[in-house]
Amino acid sequence: MRYNSDNFMKKPEHPLNGLIRKDRIPHIWCSGCGIGTVFSSCLTSIKNSGLDLNKFAMVSGIGCSGRAAGYVKLDSFHTTHGRAIPFATGLKLANTDLNVIVFSGDGDLFAIGGNHFIHAARRNMDITVICVNNFIYGMTGGQVAATTPHSAISTTTPFGNPESPFNLPLLAYASGATYVARWTMLHVRDLTESIGEALSRKGFSFIEILSPCPINYGRRNKKLPMEILKMYQENTIIKNNADPAELDIDFERGVILGKFIDKDRPTYTENYDKICRSTQNV
Amino acid sequence: MNFWRVPLDTNEIDVVHGEVHIIDDRCKGCGYCIEFCPRHILEFSLQFNAKGYHPPVVKNFKDCVNCHYCEVICPEFAIFSVEVDEPPVV
Numbered sequence: 001m002r003y004n005s006d007n008f009m010k011k012p013e014h015p016l017n018g019l020i021r022k023d024r025i026p027h028i029w030c031s032g033c034g035i036g037t038v039f040s041s042c043l044t045s046i047k048n049s050g051l052d053l054n055k056f057a058m059v060s061g062i063g064c065s066g067r068a069a070g071y072v073k074l075d076s077f078h079t080t081h082g083r084a085i086p087f088a089t090g091l092k093l094a095n096t097d098l099n100v101i102v103f104s105g106d107g108d109l110f111a112i113g114g115n116h117f118i119h120a121a122r123r124n125m126d127i128t129v130i131c132v133n134n135f136i137y138g139m140t141g142g143q144v145a146a147t148t149p150h151s152a153i154s155t156t157t158p159f160g161n162p163e164s165p166f167n168l169p170l171l172a173y174a175s176g177a178t179y180v181a182r183w184t185m186l187h188v189r190d191l192t193e194s195i196g197e198a199l200s201r202k203g204f205s206f207i208e209i210l211s212p213c214p215i216n217y218g219r220r221n222k223k224l225p226m227e228i229l230k231m232y233q234e235n236t237i238i239k240n241n242a243d244p245a246e247l248d249i250d251f252e253r254g255v256i257l258g259k260f261i262d263k264d265r266p267t268y269t270e271n272y273d274k275i276c277r278s279t280q281n282v
Numbered sequence: 283m284n285f286w287r288v289p290l291d292t293n294e295i296d297v298v299h300g301e302v303h304i305i306d307d308r309c310k311g312c313g314y315c316i317e318f319c320p321r322h323i324l325e326f327s328l329q330f331n332a333k334g335y336h337p338p339v340v341k342n343f344k345d346c347v348n349c350h351y352c353e354v355i356c357p358e359f360a361i362f363s364v365e366v367d368e369p370p371v372v
Binding site: 012020027035037188 | 303304305306307308310311312313314317318325327328333335337339340341351353354355356357358359362364
């Protein structure tokens with residue numbers, strides 16, 4: 001029988017051990033959940049960015065992915081439901097040197113915090129929003145969310161979801177985000193690169209990551225996590241600079257991934273300094 | 283590795299060797315590393331870890347090319363690889 005031996009001469013450490021709170025690992029996310037992969041990809045980007053780790057702050061809302069703030073060994077805050085972006089906005093305005101990352105889920109950012117999202121994008125706040133989209137309210141027991149695909153089964157839509165889901169990159173683009181990308185948790189290397197790019201850009205950066213929820217979405221819709229990953233591998237098309245209007249999630253037709261928007265626009269801080277803090281107004 | 287057509291400079295290329303380390307008690311047995319390893323060097327162990335999952339175990343030590351894909355796909359921070367000069371003899 002094969003087993004993992006402990007007799008390596010000197011046991012190396014996991015490369016991300018310095019950035020996670022080891023005493024809290026293993027984390028609460030279910031077996032097969034993609035949030036852990038997205039989280040580790042985010043930490044790798046932070047590590048690779050070469051920026052001072054004391055200048056990072058991670059904010060998350062409520063939900064499975066909201067737990068990320070508790071596992072990261074950086075300044076972090078686990079806010080109330082939907083209010084991750086307002087909290088991050090306050091952090092950024094009070095200390096403009098900080099790199100503020102909002103790590104949260106689709107329900108938190110687009111249903112409960114939907115208004116905050118569009119207004120932060122409109123103002124072009126200099127924050128990076130990482131949205132783990134698992135198509136469902138996972139933590140509360142699998143209720144239908146604003147991103148649940150049409151006709152999918154959830155606890156509150158036992159006959160299938162009659163509603164249409166949000167097209168998140170289109171929403172972000174229309175609200176004025178300056179960096180918009182979408183990846184799945186299987187495309188980890190592209191995702192890590194994309195998060196690194198988003199961190200280096202000023203302005204409102206938004207990355208949507210499709211991720212399997214094996215328990216509350218997959219089990220009800222008869223999809224094993226491995227099947228979902230195979231679907232991410234086979235039914236996705238990487239098309240950078242695609243038109244945001246054609247980015248609806250439809251695995252039959254193929255889901256379009258890539259970097260869609262990367263433009264430059266004055267941030268809120270710059271505009272505020274120019275209008276309200278200029279010498280002629282004082 | 284089976285090539286459809288053997289590249290002309292195959293003999294000149296140094297293939298990097300890697301050594302996979304698995305932290306058994308962090309694993310939740312999702313099997314992503316086993317399924318998506320490009321060299322298929324991992325398999326489920328027959329042993330249980332503290333939480334009752336079967337962690338992966340390396341079956342072909344010499345085939346690891348230190349691509350780190352198991353490390354980046356693992357949602358549990360439970361597996362990583364380091365570069366070694368020679369594949370370990372176990």
